[in-house]
Amino acid sequence: MNFTFEQLFDFTKNIFVKIGCPERDAETAAEVLLSADLRGVDSHGVARLSGYVRLWEAGRINPNPNVKIIHETPSTAVVDGDGGLGLVVAPVAMKVAMDKARNVGTGWVSVKHSNHYGIAGYHAMQALQENMIGLSMTNASPLVSPTFSKERLLGTNPISIAIPAKEQPPFVADMATTTAANGKLEILQRKGENAPEGWIQGKDGNPTTNPYGVKEGGSLLPLGGDREHGSHKGYALGSIVDIFSAVLSGANYGPWVPPFVAFLEPDPNPVGEGLGHFFGAMRVDAFRPADEFKSHMDKWIERFRSSATTPGHEKVLIPGDPERELEQERRKSGIPLLNPVEKDLKALGKKFKVPFAE
């Protein structure tokens, strides 16, 4: 069934208020979470709301955190999220990066003691309105094996980079550093289909096409899939995200990143606090006049979008095109929720006495 953005926003905000978030934080969290549903990254949106609530019930989320800068230089900062929702901590940290960029050209912020922050793209895109290039990355619960390893040592560790253009819509890359995200395996499971080669490996470390491979103790594979197809590059990218997000800030990294699911306990011997993010903002006019840059971005985008296609394809996409088209459609005709998600939200509403989409 389809729901309007407003219906889901009000519900989500009210739930966050019920767990103790200040009104304004609850609004921010709802906006960030729902940007995933709008942009078609359904696995990171409202479907995760009860996951956040369970983490709060387990005492692993501070609903009213004192988010603060604990170290800084003119172009950098480390932000302590005080155990808050990543959905609330991340926008504060991105704002710090943009403030620094306003002053000295660029700003770079590493964050510790945070939690899942929704989709990477939301945060990177905040920079666009000020003619800045935005960057956002985060580490995440370990589900990914490095090339040649059978252990789960990395998360799907996404990277998003948003670049403004003039007449053209912005360039917005937003991608896990794995071949495929976990959400795609769930789709295959529902359809009863096998996974393509290069997506996952079994618990024994051998490649598998079993779509339950990860659930049964295996791992997602880094972008590239195997060594011959460049998985060492995906592994390096995921590692860089982990190091920038957590080793720079003092958060947990690698296999120590606390799991998102409340039924799994965090490591009893953590190497840092919470999980980590990394944000960047670069003022375009710190390099060349903004208008000149944006005109060339238009030319870049137009050249790529109009290039000759391979057989069976109608057009070449620019990063961000599919998500933007989906957002336009969903703002108009609503956000579709799967039945189990709808049921889950209704139960959540009942528990907290918050009416769901009425």
Added chain:
Amino acid sequence: MNFTFEQLFDFTKNIFVKIGCPERDAETAAEVLLSADLRGVDSHGVARLSGYVRLWEAGRINPNPNVKIIHETPSTAVVDGDGGLGLVVAPVAMKVAMDKARNVGTGWVSVKHSNHYGIAGYHAMQALQENMIGLSMTNASPLVSPTFSKERLLGTNPISIAIPAKEQPPFVADMATTTAANGKLEILQRKGENAPEGWIQGKDGNPTTNPYGVKEGGSLLPLGGDREHGSHKGYALGSIVDIFSAVLSGANYGPWVPPFVAFLEPDPNPVGEGLGHFFGAMRVDAFRPADEFKSHMDKWIERFRSSATTPGHEKVLIPGDPERELEQERRKSGIPLLNPVEKDLKALGKKFKVPFAE
């Protein structure tokens, strides 16, 4: 046959002097170029020397450039390479990034009007000696097709990121944003073997395993290979390198990047000057005390390197391990050159009256 680093260094330096480089620039260029041979990226090393000379003969390289900053903020700069060898321009620009990092925490430099700069890793690694994280990327002659496109619109656009550790050697990722680099196709051609799927597509835009596919008008494929295996991510990464290197600086981007080979003419209607690079330097202690950061990097590296391996593999590698091992070996037992490369260098030596490895 094997040659010592010193033999190849002296020869390379003398050739660069002969084409008009000042002594010091010639030394820098030789050091940068040969770092590729030491680290096993043979396609980017001394084998390219006569390619640079031919570009100079075609009037497309300025041997004595006035490399200068044309725009800056406290944390950024744009450097004009004045048509110089990338091997000379890039170290100047990386130094500017590091100077800025010393002052305000980080430094970010976009470069225009340059040329091929050797291996990305050399430049990123300059940051290590000062407890900085180094970043280096460059665009390159168009050989790569975006997902769903059959045109060559991007170069192999490499990214290198170097991160210091304490007792452990540094983490050094250095990778083309394609599934496989062009040099690997040449190896297959010599062996008479087919290319794996996901490496290249033919001129018609269909996948092919013909190792001559690119020579015959086809393209290399972005990391991921095809859409199902995440090639849209490799395409996004290659695009980001292109935009940071050239749209930010005012260099040529996409299909307008001048070809490295002298027998192909640059586009008569360029969109910028020369090709572009992008460099970054982040002082580790702009985030947390350097010693603390480096101890955690040791822990990160040790945990990953000692993780359980997949069947048939002895150890999990850290980015930079294979290149470092090769460098240690080649500094000891010399740099092997293929016969055609040796012959080519001897002919070059004869032409310029520079004795080769005597």
